[in-house]
Amino acid sequence: xxxxxxxxxxxGYGAYIPFYRIKVEDIARIWGENPKSISNGLGIFEKSVxxxxxxxxxxxxxxxxxxxxTTKIDAKDIGAIYVGSESHPYAVKPTATIVAEAINATPYMxxxxxxxxxxxxxxxxQNCMALVKSGMIKYGMAIGSDVAQAAPGDALEYTAAAGxxxxxxxxxxxxEINETVSFTTDTPDFWRREGQPYxxxxxxxxxxxxxxRHIKNAANLLMEKMGTKPSDYDYAVFHQPNxxxxxxxxxxxxxxxxxIENGLLCPVIGNTYSGSMLMGLAATLDIAxxxxxxxxxxxxxxxxxxxFDITVTDAIEKYERQNVRKMIEKKKYIDYSIxxxxxxxx
Amino acid sequence: MAVPRYWREIPARYNLIGNKCTVCGNIxxxxxxxxxxxxxxxxxKMVDYKLKGTGVVESYTIIHVPPPxxxxxxxxxxxxxxxxxxxxxxxxxxxxxxKDVHIGxxxxxxxxxxxxxGEKGAIYYGYKFIKE
Amino acid sequence: xxxxAVIGIGMTKFGELWERSFRELxxxxxxxxxxxxxxxxxxxxxxxxxxxxxxxxxxQEHVAPLAIEVAGLEDFHIPSTRVEGACASGGMxxxxxxxxxxxxxxxIVLVGGAEKMTDVVGTEATNVLASAADREWxxxxxxxxxxxxxxxxxxxxxxxGTTPEQLASVAVKNHYNGSMNPKAQFNRRISIEDVLASPxxxxxxxLLDCSPITDGAAxxxxxxxxxxxxxxDKIVKIIASTQASDTISLHSRKRFxxxxxxxxxxxxxxxxxxxxxxxxxxxxxxxxxxxAEIMAIEDLxxxxxxxxxxxxxxxxxxxxxxxxxxxxxGLKSKGHPVGATxxxxxxxxxxxxRGEAKERQxxxxxxxxxxxxxxxxxxxxxxxxxxx
Numbered sequence: 060x061x062x063x064x065x066x067x068x069x070x071g072y073g074a075y076i077p078f079y080r081i082k083v084e085d086i087a088r089i090w091g092e093n094p095k096s097i098s099n100g101l102g103i104f105e106k107s108v109x110x111x112x113x114x115x116x117x118x119x120x121x122x123x124x125x126x127x128x129t130t131k132i133d134a135k136d137i138g139a140i141y142v143g144s145e146s147h148p149y150a151v152k153p154t155a156t157i158v159a160e161a162i163n164a165t166p167y168m169x170x171x172x173x174x175x176x177x178x179x180x181x182x183x184x185q186n187c188m189a190l191v192k193s194g195m196i197k198y199g200m201a202i203g204s205d206v207a208q209a210a211p212g213d214a215l216e217y218t219a220a221a222g223x224x225x226x227x228x229x230x231x232x233x234x235e236i237n238e239t240v241s242f243t244t245d246t247p248d249f250w251r252r253e254g255q256p257y258x259x260x261x262x263x264x265x266x267x268x269x270x271x272r273h274i275k276n277a278a279n280l281l282m283e284k285m286g287t288k289p290s291d292y293d294y295a296v297f298h299q300p301n302x303x304x305x306x307x308x309x310x311x312x313x314x315x316x317x318x319i320e321n322g323l324l325c326p327v328i329g330n331t332y333s334g335s336m337l338m339g340l341a342a343t344l345d346i347a348x349x350x351x352x353x354x355x356x357x358x359x360x361x362x363x364x365x366x367f368d369i370t371v372t373d374a375i376e377k378y379e380r381q382n383v384r385k386m387i388e389k390k391k392y393i394d395y396s397i398x399x400x401x402x403x404x405x
Numbered sequence: 406m407a408v409p410r411y412w413r414e415i416p417a418r419y420n421l422i423g424n425k426c427t428v429c430g431n432i433x434x435x436x437x438x439x440x441x442x443x444x445x446x447x448x449x450k451m452v453d454y455k456l457k458g459t460g461v462v463e464s465y466t467i468i469h470v471p472p473p474x475x476x477x478x479x480x481x482x483x484x485x486x487x488x489x490x491x492x493x494x495x496x497x498x499x500x501x502x503x504k505d506v507h508i509g510x511x512x513x514x515x516x517x518x519x520x521x522x523g524e525k526g527a528i529y530y531g532y533k534f535i536k537e
Numbered sequence: 538x539x540x541x542a543v544i545g546i547g548m549t550k551f552g553e554l555w556e557r558s559f560r561e562l563x564x565x566x567x568x569x570x571x572x573x574x575x576x577x578x579x580x581x582x583x584x585x586x587x588x589x590x591x592x593x594x595x596x597q598e599h600v601a602p603l604a605i606e607v608a609g610l611e612d613f614h615i616p617s618t619r620v621e622g623a624c625a626s627g628g629m630x631x632x633x634x635x636x637x638x639x640x641x642x643x644x645i646v647l648v649g650g651a652e653k654m655t656d657v658v659g660t661e662a663t664n665v666l667a668s669a670a671d672r673e674w675x676x677x678x679x680x681x682x683x684x685x686x687x688x689x690x691x692x693x694x695x696x697x698g699t700t701p702e703q704l705a706s707v708a709v710k711n712h713y714n715g716s717m718n719p720k721a722q723f724n725r726r727i728s729i730e731d732v733l734a735s736p737x738x739x740x741x742x743x744l745l746d747c748s749p750i751t752d753g754a755a756x757x758x759x760x761x762x763x764x765x766x767x768x769x770d771k772i773v774k775i776i777a778s779t780q781a782s783d784t785i786s787l788h789s790r791k792r793f794x795x796x797x798x799x800x801x802x803x804x805x806x807x808x809x810x811x812x813x814x815x816x817x818x819x820x821x822x823x824x825x826x827x828x829a830e831i832m833a834i835e836d837l838x839x840x841x842x843x844x845x846x847x848x849x850x851x852x853x854x855x856x857x858x859x860x861x862x863x864x865x866x867g868l869k870s871k872g873h874p875v876g877a878t879x880x881x882x883x884x885x886x887x888x889x890x891r892g893e894a895k896e897r898q899x900x901x902x903x904x905x906x907x908x909x910x911x912x913x914x915x916x917x918x919x920x921x922x923x924x925x
Contacts, residue, residue, distance in 0.1 A: 078500040078535075110499060111478050112517040116530065120516040148518075148528055157530060161419045161516055391502070405477060414673060435674045464695070464793060466687035467740035468679065472667050473660045475679045480737075483680050485688045485788055493788035495675045503740075508695050519678060531678070 067188045068372070070132065070198060070232035073125025074224040074341040074383045075118050076328055079108040080390045081398050083217050089395050090212055101217055102302020106329025108393060109206045109221035111401045115144045116154045118334075119204040120161040122225040126200065127162050129379045130227050134164040137227070138196025141186055142172050143179025143203045143333045144223075145251065145258075158202065168196075176249060177298055178359025179203060180224070180333040185239055185365060187228035198229045205332035210257035211404075218301050220329025224337035233375040234344060234353070237368040238285055242277040249360035260360075269362045270300065274308050277364035278356050285368050289313040293351040296339040298358035299325035321346055327387055340369075342383040347371040411529050416453075418531035421514060423492060425454035432456070434492040458514030459537060460488040467503050474520040482506050486534060497533040511537035541638045541775045542765035543922065545574025545758035546884040551872030552722040554752040559595045559653035564607040566754035566877075567649055574758040575768045578610050581758075582643040584617040585633040587626030587650035588876035593665035595653050604649065623669035624825060626650055627755065627879025628780075628909030628918030634759045635778040635920075644764055650881070651754035652874035662750050666875070669912040671786035683747055683826060685787050685913040687739035690828035692793045694741065696843065699831060701741055703846030705732035707827035708745050708869050710855055715866020717896040722751050722872030732827075746827040751872030755880035757887070762925075773887050776904075777806035777921035785915040794843075796914035799836040803908070806919040807838075814838035817860060817921070818902045819889060821882035823910040824867040830854075833908050834862060837919075856897060864889060864897045879909035879918060890924040 082105045084094035098104055109118070119142050127134050142155040155170035173179040173186075180203020187199025204223025209215035228236075248269035251258040261269075274297055282288060289295070295314040297305040302325050309319045322339035324331075331338055336357040343353055353369040399405060416422040423434030427450045428443040434456055440447035465484040468475070475481070482498040484506070498506055499517060512534040521528040547569025549562050563586075571578060584604060592598045601617035620630040627650030634648035654662055667676040670685055693699045709729055715721035727745060735744040765772050781802040784790055791797060807813060814837060822837070824830035831845035839860050840848045848854060854862035865871045865885035868878060886905035888894050902924075909918040 110517075112499065112519070112533065114518055114528075116528075117516050117518055120530075124516070160415055161530075163420060391500075400477070403477065464688040464692040466684050466691060466742075467737070468681055468684050469737045469739065470663060470681065470683065471660075471679060472664045472676065472681055474664075476660060478679070480740075481679060483678070483684050483688070483739075485692075485793065495671075495680055495786070495788045496678055508691070529677075533678075 066230065067191050067236045068229060068232035069234040069236065069369070070227040070229040071126050071130030071378065072224060072226045072341050072344060072381065073122045073129060074222070074338050074381055074386065075121035075125065076222040076386055077107050077109045077113055078389065078391055079110060079393050079401070080105045081108050081393055081395065085395050086217055097217055102306065103218055103326050103329060105327060106218060106220040107222055107331070108398055108401055111403065113221065114148045114206050115146050115204045116148050116157045118206065118221060118223040119154060119158045119202045119225065122202060122204060122223045123158050123162050123200060125381065126225040126227050129381065132198060132227065134162045137164045137198045137200050138168050139187060139190055139199040140164060140168065140170045141183035141201050143175065143183045144172065144205050145174055145176055145179065145332055146206050146208060147172050175363060176359035176361050177300070177332045177335055178357040178363060178365055180337050181357040181365040184226055184228060188236060188239065191228055191230060198227050201226050201228060203333035203337040205334055207330060207332045208257050213257070215258070215260070218330040220331050222328060222331035222338055223334040224341045226337065232372070233378045234369050234371045237370055238281060239365060239367045240277060240280045240284060241363055241365045242273050242280060243363035244273070246362035248362055265360065269360060270304055270358050271308055271311065273362050273364040274298065274356050274358050275312060277366040278312050278354065281354065281366040281368055291352060292318060292354045294322060294343045294347065294353045295319050296322035296336055296343055296353065296355040298336045298356065299323060299339060300330045302326040324383070324387065338383060341381055344371070344375070345380050345382055345384065347375060349373045349375060408527050411527070419516070421456040421458050421532060423454050423456050424451045426450065427452055432490045432492060434488065434494055456488055456490050458532070460486045460512060462506065462508055462510040462512060463487050463493065464508060465498065465506050484534065486512060498535065499533045500535045513537045538639045539641060540762040541635050541759055542762045543757050543773045543775065543883060543887050544760050544765045544768050545570040545576065546887045547573055548720060548755035548881050548884050549753050550720045551751050551753035551874060553655050555655065557752065559591065559597065559651060560603065560607045562653060562752060562754035563604050563649065563651045566651065566756040567604070567608050567647060570647065570756035570758050576645060576758060578608060579613060580645050581610065581615060581647050582645050583615055583637055584647045584649070585620055585630040586617065587620045587630035587879060589621060589623050589626050589652060590665050590668065593668065595656050622916040623911035624823070624875040625879060625909045625911030625916040625918050626876040627881065628907065628920065629879065629916070631757065631879060631883055631920060632778050632780050632918055635775055638759050638761055644761060646759045647756060648759060648880060649754065649756035650877040650879055652876040653752050654750045654874060655752050659750070675786055681739060683739040683742050686826040686828055687742045688787060689793055689832065690741050690826070693828060693831065696794055699846035701733060702729055703850045704746055704827040704831065705729045706850045707824060707830045708732050710849065711824060711863050711867040711869040714856060714864050714897055715870025718866045718871055721866040721870050722749055723870045742826055742828070748825045748868035748873035751874040753872055753874035753877045753881070755877045755884050757880055757883050771891050772925050773890050774923050774925050775920060776923045777809040777919065779805040779809060780916065780918045781805070783915050785912060787913045790914070795832055795836050796910060796917060798914050798917035799833065799908060799910060802917040802919040803837045806921050810921045812904065812921070816904055817906045818904050819861040819864055819899045820906040820908060821865060821867070821885050822862055822908040824863055824869050825873060825910070827869070829910065830862065830867065837906065837908060856899065861899050864894065864899060879907070882907035882909060883920065886922050890922060
């Protein structure tokens, strides 16, 4: 039995992806790598690049504004805004207040920034769910947004991308969140020390003991709790650090290629970190029909996974959807030197 | 420069809140204390007015020699934009090729980082425009 | 109202004067004007000093008493006032001096202007100059001074078909004139190709469409005509002195193809002098950028709106053209120490009307005009001078 049946829902969502892309082959050329083997190895062809004037806050604002615009709710009815990211523009001073001000939700509300590597955005959703369910707020906004950093020459450089998605959580909406569970351990697979510009990671240790273990456990726990099996879901979305991991974890869990394909954005936009699973879910909601069931599982290094069981409602028919896939098509390629300029490396 | 100066302009810079003279109905951006048409009759009768953030490029330039806070960003496009509600605004146009910008181009507002007070200072956000 | 004459002029060489300080420049221009007038320092009743941003350029405000000190006039305790109107500061100082003398409050007044711009690095100079624009709603967003004129240039080109070559022809003419001015920053003649091949500063304005960063000072001595007669036989009378304002920001103006403040100041000046544009023999106009001269000669009524570029290209504003513009080389070639410019313009017209302009002398020059603009057109000052 679900712990809180039919009480919490996604009211609406908004996604944002920067305009610029760099191809994996352009990065590979700089480091003398074979572009084909990199692309095949990581399952990624190009990634999004934030412009010189974009950061986690601007991406979060754009995503939040789209969510407000499509749900048509009064921003003043939002009681809480949480922004999850591992690249907040300030070490101390919230991104969430910038978003709150920019969507006109201030001042009678609460706000905070979250950090849990790539799953801070889904942690924000869980907190909004709790506040809505308890009756403390009418609507909550949870955002996952990142401008991911990677040291030049590091394997992460091929995937570290920028993007974000905002979700408005309320009592009813376009998709009910039937249940959420988490699986959390202390696993240092990936980290960034205070004051350091780039993250460090445990290389292959990021795989089996980290990504796979946590996602599998969270997904299985959820299905066990809900009494479901993979074939009960129309779509499955997993955190996408590259194009390979989500495909492999889906296979391990027993999901088909068809179930994950539409929500798999990493091959064309890279890893948007806190935005990753949430953007994949947005692309899935873009095409979902009333009654469709979705399982969505995030992963954050350090490490943990949040799993969600979602049922799309009739309200989605009248909802002005985003079309994340179309948004991704609006792009311009830049070369490695412009990429470095945008990153402020010069 | 200390932060209060930037902080007090946040409504206009984040959300294009201009104002409207309730006497003659004219809309202003940036907001004005006194309507130049109604003058004393308008004093105390100017009310906030949120602009939609859409408009058309009336003129533009590409800045190659930037001021200190914008070093490293050049070249960038600055435009004189006529907002649909009437006021003109000076703003950057981003995500647009310098060869594509033209007089008459429709644009809409977006939210971007404008500048910061150095690596240790505050970051200031506000409007820039993109192709509609 | 008393008739006012310019009885003395003085100016330093304009340029990158690395070895000279702000104070030395002020002293030199002032002394030269005093000597030229044939007066003594003790004869001066008041001073008005134009300066845009001594604070920004040399971190020194309160320069009016500084000017008294460098002139060695402190024992007389005369009033000294700094006047600020961005690049129109010099013209405004002349206007203030004119009002003081015409009203009868003071007899002999020294008006001056000075700017020491090379004591800051280039981007900082750009930043200080940008403070003549609207800091909150233009400069904050990355706008620069050349950028604002570039917006007007693009607009003018779009509306009237003004071409980059026509813009360049302003710079070519002014460099030609400046090549004959020993006090000019640049004595080098340039071609249209040179201008078009120079780097872009703010598209469509190239580096050679822009006036330079300059150090320099200029001064003039004003006196009532009755008193002037004691000092000189060749009296250059100020027959009009007007100043007008507009919004500081370009985007709040009624039009972008002209400077309404300049149109207004010119209209009032012609009215005050009782003459028409066609009566003007030569003019020094505020060519901070090439487009500014094209708009100026239209705003002043010398050419129809939209025809300024063509007129320049056809040589109508050349030294021996229909109406010679910027015989000194203008801001473009003579240099543009912003606060000094308005006073330097008076220097050129006075020397032309006295017949002392040597190689660049305009034949039979009797009436000359100066047009000095602050910011992107928030302030405009027009003076008309006549030799009697």
